[in-house]
Amino acid sequence: MRFNLIPVTRNCRVLLDCRMSSLKDIRVPYDYDGNSTLNDTNFRSLNPFELFKQWMEEAVKEPNIKQPNKMVVATCDQxxxxxxxYVLLKEYDTEGYVFYSCLNSKKSNEIKANPFVALNLYWEFFHRQVRIEGKASEVTRDQTNEYFISRPKGSQISAAISPQSDPIPDRKFLEDAYSKLESEYENKDALPLPDDWSGFKVVPDYFEFWAGNTDRLHDRYVFDKRLSADAFDEKTMTKNSDGWIVYRIAP
Structure with missing residues (x-):
């Protein structure tokens, strides 16, 4: 039995075979010619926030990318x-990257215990990845409320009734709680902001921009603000006008 041809990128198709003996046999060539933003001549002068903005805007405009703001948030406990x-990136600017969550969730509790987190966004169509590391802190209640009331009412209800990450008896538990709150606010446009719901802003001190390339000779460019003076290498690193140490690393 064989699966049909499945488009993976604009220029690449992969034939998936049920008789495939191992995942090691899967090969996807990174042949999209669209990574000219980065090169050995210009990357040292770039601002990582502006470069991220450019890549995100290109991903948003690309119809083959259905959820360009999807990102991985990695946390550590004590x-x-x-x-x-995975969460959704909802806001970003030259200060940081914002996502929202229940304050009693596993990720929120881990951030409270250890505020250093890592973010990862990957746009397969472009063979581009951005890794961001930094420190997370809560955004203001006003900012949280502004975003909360912009959500569809059903999403507001789900956020309000869900004891996120806690064990629950069954799906009926959620459905009953949802129906009850839905009836309570039937004639209102929005719900009040739950006390246990907020946003986190990650302020970066490290970026890595990755661009897939032919034969796995990928391009990786780093913008670093935590590198010690002793580790600075004049042969491979420079400091740009924004104070970032910039350098290329091997794939």
Whole structure:
């Protein structure tokens, strides 16, 4: 039995075979010619926030990318044990990257215990990835409320009734709580902001921009603000006008 041809990128198709003996046999060539933003001549003068903005805007405009703001948030607990999950990036500017969550969730509790987090966005169509590391802190209640009331009413209800990350008996538990709150606010346009719901802004001190390239000779460009003076190498690194140490790393 064979699957049909599935488009993976604009210029590439992969034939998936049920008789495939191992995942190691899967090969996807990175042949999209659209990564000219980065090169050895210009990357040292770039601002990472502006470069991220350009890549995000290109991803938003590309119809083959259905959810360009999907990103992985990785956190660690007090024992150094990591966990990760997908969330949606909802706001960004030259200060940081914002996502929202229940304050009692696993990720929120881990951020409270250890505010250093890692973000990862990958746009397969362009063979581009951005890794961001930094420190997270809560945004203001006004900012949270402004975003909360912009959500569809059903999403507001779900956020209000969900004891996120807690064990629950069954789906009926959620459905009953949803129906009850839906009836309570039937004649209102929006719900009040739940006390246990907020946003986090990640302020970066490290970026890596990755662009897939032919034969796995990928391009990786780093913008770093935590590098010690002793680790600075004049042969491979420079400091740009925004104070970032910029350098290329091997794939």
């Amino acid at each position: 024992n150094g044990r990591p966990s990760s999950r």
